[in-house]
Amino acid sequence: MNAIALAAIGIFIFILGYRFYSKFVAEKIFRLDPNYVTPAHQYNDGVDFVPTNKFVLWGHHFTSVAGAAPILGPAIAVYWGWLPAVLWVVLGTVFAAGVHDFGTLVLSVRNKGQSVGTLAHRLIGQRGKVLFLFIILILVLMVNAVFAWVIANLFISYPASVLPVFIQIPLAIWIGHAVYKRNKKMLVPSLVALAVMYITAIVASQVSFLQIDLVQYMGGENGSGLFGLGSISTAFFIWIIVLMVYVYIASTLPVWKLLQPRDFINSHQLVVGLGILYLGLLFTNPEITAPATNPDADISWFPLLFITIACGAISGFHGLVSSGTSSKQLDKETDARFVGYLGAVGEGILALVSIIAVITLFPDRESFFATYSSFTAANGAGLGSFIEGATSLAHGLLIPNDVASTIVSIIVVSFAATTLDTSVRLMRYIISELGVEYKLPVLEKKHVATTIAVVASAALVLLPEGPNGFGSGGYLLWPLFGTSNQLLAGISLLLIAIWLRKLGRNYIVVIIPMIFLMFMTLWAMFQQVFLQWAWYADQPNTLLFVFGAIIFVFTMWIILTAVQVLSKKADPDFKE
Amino acid sequence: MLDKVKKLIAFYEEVLELPHRTEIARELRDEDDLFLLMLYSEMIGIPNPVYYYTLELYPYMIEQFHDWHLRMGMEKSPLTGIRCC
Numbered sequence: 001m002n003a004i005a006l007a008a009i010g011i012f013i014f015i016l017g018y019r020f021y022s023k024f025v026a027e028k029i030f031r032l033d034p035n036y037v038t039p040a041h042q043y044n045d046g047v048d049f050v051p052t053n054k055f056v057l058w059g060h061h062f063t064s065v066a067g068a069a070p071i072l073g074p075a076i077a078v079y080w081g082w083l084p085a086v087l088w089v090v091l092g093t094v095f096a097a098g099v100h101d102f103g104t105l106v107l108s109v110r111n112k113g114q115s116v117g118t119l120a121h122r123l124i125g126q127r128g129k130v131l132f133l134f135i136i137l138i139l140v141l142m143v144n145a146v147f148a149w150v151i152a153n154l155f156i157s158y159p160a161s162v163l164p165v166f167i168q169i170p171l172a173i174w175i176g177h178a179v180y181k182r183n184k185k186m187l188v189p190s191l192v193a194l195a196v197m198y199i200t201a202i203v204a205s206q207v208s209f210l211q212i213d214l215v216q217y218m219g220g221e222n223g224s225g226l227f228g229l230g231s232i233s234t235a236f237f238i239w240i241i242v243l244m245v246y247v248y249i250a251s252t253l254p255v256w257k258l259l260q261p262r263d264f265i266n267s268h269q270l271v272v273g274l275g276i277l278y279l280g281l282l283f284t285n286p287e288i289t290a291p292a293t294n295p296d297a298d299i300s301w302f303p304l305l306f307i308t309i310a311c312g313a314i315s316g317f318h319g320l321v322s323s324g325t326s327s328k329q330l331d332k333e334t335d336a337r338f339v340g341y342l343g344a345v346g347e348g349i350l351a352l353v354s355i356i357a358v359i360t361l362f363p364d365r366e367s368f369f370a371t372y373s374s375f376t377a378a379n380g381a382g383l384g385s386f387i388e389g390a391t392s393l394a395h396g397l398l399i400p401n402d403v404a405s406t407i408v409s410i411i412v413v414s415f416a417a418t419t420l421d422t423s424v425r426l427m428r429y430i431i432s433e434l435g436v437e438y439k440l441p442v443l444e445k446k447h448v449a450t451t452i453a454v455v456a457s458a459a460l461v462l463l464p465e466g467p468n469g470f471g472s473g474g475y476l477l478w479p480l481f482g483t484s485n486q487l488l489a490g491i492s493l494l495l496i497a498i499w500l501r502k503l504g505r506n507y508i509v510v511i512i513p514m515i516f517l518m519f520m521t522l523w524a525m526f527q528q529v530f531l532q533w534a535w536y537a538d539q540p541n542t543l544l545f546v547f548g549a550i551i552f553v554f555t556m557w558i559i560l561t562a563v564q565v566l567s568k569k570a571d572p573d574f575k576e
Numbered sequence: 577m578l579d580k581v582k583k584l585i586a587f588y589e590e591v592l593e594l595p596h597r598t599e600i601a602r603e604l605r606d607e608d609d610l611f612l613l614m615l616y617s618e619m620i621g622i623p624n625p626v627y628y629y630t631l632e633l634y635p636y637m638i639e640q641f642h643d644w645h646l647r648m649g650m651e652k653s654p655l656t657g658i659r660c661c
Contacts, residue, residue, distance in 0.1 A: 059591030256603070263595065
């Protein structure tokens with residue numbers, strides 16, 4: 001099958017979803033009112049609450065939610081063939097992610113712009129809030145571990161990307177300084193920074209001594225590293241420690257100093273990345289060489305697919321952005337459909353092209369199966385396959401292969417690094433909040449909370465052993481990341497359902513994706529935890545078993561809470 | 577055509593500047609809050625030698641003070657000396 005046709009069908013379904021389904025949800029279920037006074041107008045303070053043009057708000061919302069996760073998940077999930085992955089991305093975006101992102105935005109707008117965490121307290125009670133905090137804690141812990149592994153892995157596989165990525169740090173600090181202290185416009189400085197990064201990337205791709213290749217420094221893949229470890233294992237260890245030191249500093253600085261200016265540069269990178277992939281697709285016009293389904297898979301796609309692709313099909317993290325910032329800036333309530341639903345569609349489009357990059361990479365089915373030989377192999381190979389696939393699409397735009405692979409890996413590393421910064425910062429806030437909740441004031445201190453966050457993340461990423469030993473197995477945590485993200489989405493959908501129920505409205509469009517999501521997550525976790533990772537199963541792994549079991553218990557908890565709360569009748573006194 | 581490109585660039589710049597504008601406004605607001613605290617510290621028990629002079633600013637600051645205490649989660653003015661609401 002032709003890849004352009006597949007992309008066109010996917011995008012066409014997204015358009016139909018936006019045009020008809022989101023319209024139906026907006027008019028019949030959420031009953032959006034163009035005259036409703038949104039929090040942006042009601043509490044306009046010129047800081048958080050500011051009425052914003054819907055196109056601008058969508059742009060900001062999309063750049064906040066798009067990251068490395070919708071790239072990595074689909075690149076792993078193509079192990080079961082492209083058809084299940086494409087169907088889940090397209091239908092998941094239309095029926096689950098769109099409704100979730102749109103719904104959390106509306107829910108928050110109708111509740112003074114409060115975040116889902118605060119709303120959990122209001123709609124479910126104190127227990128709901130603590131449950132919510134723990135789920136976010138698990139999610140951010142998994143994000144930290146998985147993304148630290150992603151970056152370390154790319155630094156080892158594509159050593160030319162190290163220098164441009166590190167050059168981004170002083171450039172970002174310079175932009176931050178120029179913009180905040182001297183009140184300069186940021187478009188030109190951030191474009192200059194991007195140009196410097198990419199020029200460095202081009203030069204580093206050609207000049208070997210500019211490639212910081214730790215494995216080569218230690219005598220190649222079979223060389224010996226520190227503490228009796230192999231060279232690759234040592235390289236992972238060093239990069240992870242360097243990253244953790246970096247995120248410690250980055251997440252304790254004010255956001256305008258480093259995090260935000262990096263986001264300016266990364267917004268350009270998102271445009272460049274999507275441009276390269278889609279234009280490359282048009283120019284190369286590749287055929288899909290991967291199989292549509294994989295009948296010989298060592299583990300069934302059902303239900304594992306639904307936790308392997310989280311971002312790109314549905315992601316709980318979006319609810320945090322929708323209810324955290326976007327809801328406070330919505331000009332008209334009817335804009336929620338455009339911003340929320342199309343934000344999810346944007347992410348779906350990114351996930352779709354990630355799938356296409358991987359399934360057009362291999363010359364034939366045999367070479368596909370050689371790389372994607374088992375699910376564990378797919379977990380390890382997904383990222384590399386995406387980079388190579390994106391490189392071959394970029395080659396259609398006459399970009400040399402070595403330069404293209406460096407630039408694509410820089411883009412992925414930049415996304416992952418920003419996610420890492422944000423999630424370590426978020427983890428710090430949650431630890432502080434739990435300190436308040438359980439009356440442990442020491443946890444409220446910035447450096448104590450950050451130290452706990454960083455040490456826990458570093459321990460988690462270093463513990464699982466991969467094929468290259470200590471530190472190289474971070475990808476094993478991917479299913480746990482997907483699960484915790486789905487759980488968060490599930491709890492947000494539950495909140496929307498409770499809200500609609502209290503208002504006496506039909507909540508079926510929300511409850512169906514929620515039940516689907518919870519059922520799949522529970523099943524997948526049961527399969528993984530008790531049939532795969534438990535001490536009596538075929539791949540015993542204490543670490544994954546413990547975390548998986550915790551997530552399993554949380555899922556049960558959410559389901560019981562949902563049943564209990566939803567069994568109550570509509571509340572005639574409930575006010576929006 | 578050129579106009580459309582210019583519009584597109586302006587739109588893109590606005591998207592980029594959205595979080596930046598929030599952060600700038602937040603920094604400025606924090607500075608204003610500190611200034612307010614310095615002006616009326618006497619009212620919450622911190623000695624202020626120039627209190628009689630800063631009190632002259634009272635009519636100009638009252639609206640801002642009202643916004644401040646709402647932002648701090650206090651429905652009514654916490655200070656009996658300032659009766660904004």
